[in-house]
Amino acid sequence: MQTKSALVVDDSRVARLTLSKLLQSHGFDITEKGSAEEALQWLQETDSQPDLIFMDVMMGGMDGLTATRQIKQNSDWAGVPVIICTGKETEDDLKQALASGATAVLAKPPAAEAVQKLLTDVQPAPSAAPTSQEPAESATIPTEAIVAELRAQLMPELEQRLNASINEIRQQLAQQQQQYNQTQGGLDKLSELRQQMTDSVQQQFTELSQRFSVTTEQRVPELAQKALDTAMENFGLTDKLNQVLRHQASGWLEQQQSDIRNQLEQELKQRLHADIDSYLQQQLNQRVPELVEQYRLQTATDRQEQSLESLQSQLGMQRNISIGAGLVAIVALILALL
Numbered sequence: 001m002q003t004k005s006a007l008v009v010d011d012s013r014v015a016r017l018t019l020s021k022l023l024q025s026h027g028f029d030i031t032e033k034g035s036a037e038e039a040l041q042w043l044q045e046t047d048s049q050p051d052l053i054f055m056d057v058m059m060g061g062m063d064g065l066t067a068t069r070q071i072k073q074n075s076d077w078a079g080v081p082v083i084i085c086t087g088k089e090t091e092d093d094l095k096q097a098l099a100s101g102a103t104a105v106l107a108k109p110p111a112a113e114a115v116q117k118l119l120t121d122v123q124p125a126p127s128a129a130p131t132s133q134e135p136a137e138s139a140t141i142p143t144e145a146i147v148a149e150l151r152a153q154l155m156p157e158l159e160q161r162l163n164a165s166i167n168e169i170r171q172q173l174a175q176q177q178q179q180y181n182q183t184q185g186g187l188d189k190l191s192e193l194r195q196q197m198t199d200s201v202q203q204q205f206t207e208l209s210q211r212f213s214v215t216t217e218q219r220v221p222e223l224a225q226k227a228l229d230t231a232m233e234n235f236g237l238t239d240k241l242n243q244v245l246r247h248q249a250s251g252w253l254e255q256q257q258s259d260i261r262n263q264l265e266q267e268l269k270q271r272l273h274a275d276i277d278s279y280l281q282q283q284l285n286q287r288v289p290e291l292v293e294q295y296r297l298q299t300a301t302d303r304q305e306q307s308l309e310s311l312q313s314q315l316g317m318q319r320n321i322s323i324g325a326g327l328v329a330i331v332a333l334i335l336a337l338l
Contacts, residue, residue, distance in 0.1 A: 005029040005048070009039040009064070010056040010085065015108065019054060019085070022115045028052075035059055036067035043077055050080060052122065054106065057086040057097075065100040072101030081122050085110070265334055283322075288315065 006028045010016045020030040033039040055064040071077045084097040087108045097105050104122055
């Protein structure tokens with residue numbers, strides 16, 4: 001009995017494996033190729049032609065329709081039926097497949113019923129090998145040999161895929177175990193922290209209970225303060241609280257200093273202005289009559305008015321000088337305060 005063979009061409013290993021399993025269940029020997037270029041090269045190098053060729057349409061490099069046209073243009077392979085495998089089943093796709101020389105179209109992913117119907121409708125290419133007349137006794141199918149051969153062919157691949165699946169499952173389990181350990185570690189730390197807090201509070205409570213009967217009113221505030229200090233020290237709150245208090249105190253002191261400085265400046269200005277005005281008025285009241293009387297006695301009547309004007313001008317200048325000196329004194333005091 002002659003075994004049928006099929007060439008499966010697809011750039012997807014999963015697609016090749018799926019179709020190969022279905023064809024093997026119908027007694028086909030399978031040759032798998034991952035591209036149209038590999039399939040054409042294999043056809044040129046092989047001594048025996050496949051009975052059927054299953055060609056995917058969309059592949060990297062040469063597409064399946066182009067590869068089918070080249071197969072049909074070669075006289076050595078023209079008689080081999082080509083089945084186009086595609087995920088599209090529109091009328092245009094069917095026309096393009098048939099126009100390229102394909103015999104039929106198989107939808108992807110293939111169903112077992114569709115493969116069985118296709119194998120029934122499509123006749124494999126006649127084998128060129130000469131037939132020999134065998135006796136009737138030899139017509140018995142060697143089932144055990146076929147099973148052994150299939151097992152020898154399939155077991156290495158199945159073992160390889162099974163090992164790959166086991167390794168993948170082990171990696172996933174390891175990742176999940178690692179995530180679980182991390183989560184469990186966080187929970188353990190949280191439980192430890194909670195236990196430490198509970199022990200600390202219990203210890204403080206025990207200490208308070210033991211000393212409560214001795215001096216309640218005196219010791220309770222001290223113990224409460226001690227417990228607060230211990231808790232703040234354990235959780236690192238003391239430094240943070242000190243920093244906050246220092247920052248707030250610094251801001252408050254700066255604000256108070258600024259307010260006091262402004263208040264002193266205002267009071268100093270008011271007092272200096274009042275003192276300067278009083279001093280100038282006193283000086284004017286004392287000096288003006290004396291100067292006026294002196295000039296009145298020394299000058300003649302015709303120059304009296306001119307002298308008085310000159311005297312008033314000098315007094316105005318002196319007053320301005322005194323006012324300027326007073327302002328300079330105010331500025332000096334303000335700078336000294338700053």
